[in-house]
Amino acid sequence: MKAARMPLLLLFAALPAAAQFADTTRDYLREFDRDGDGRVSLAEYQDKLSDAFLQMDRNGNGIVDLDEFDPAVVGPNTRPISLARHRARLAEVFRRQDVNRNGYLDVRELGAPPR
Numbered sequence: 001m002k003a004a005r006m007p008l009l010l011l012f013a014a015l016p017a018a019a020q021f022a023d024t025t026r027d028y029l030r031e032f033d034r035d036g037d038g039r040v041s042l043a044e045y046q047d048k049l050s051d052a053f054l055q056m057d058r059n060g061n062g063i064v065d066l067d068e069f070d071p072a073v074v075g076p077n078t079r080p081i082s083l084a085r086h087r088a089r090l091a092e093v094f095r096r097q098d099v100n101r102n103g104y105l106d107v108r109e110l111g112a113p114p115r
């Protein structure tokens with residue numbers, strides 16, 4: 001697996017766990033919407049989707065090191081990733097999902113795959 005794909009695994013690792021508890025798209029939005037305003041800010045998005053990163057970072061150094069990755073996904077191009085880089089990649093995905101470019105994700109945008 002290419003190194004560029006590995007951080008995306010971190011991103012999407014949190015999605016199924018959140019989705020299994022959501023009966024509807026609106027419930028799914030509430031999983032992200034920590035301030036309850038009915039929309040998801042970049043910080044809320046990053047915080048929710050960093051949960052998997054934080055669980056993987058067993059030594060708490062802010063970096064998912066090679067020995068912290070699931071061995072099944074480690075390949076010759078796998079590289080450690082910092083929380084800052086992970087959050088930067090989440091910001092890229094957020095911007096692609098924010099179709100109306102208002103700086104927030106609504107129910108429709110959050111439920112749609114990133115473009």
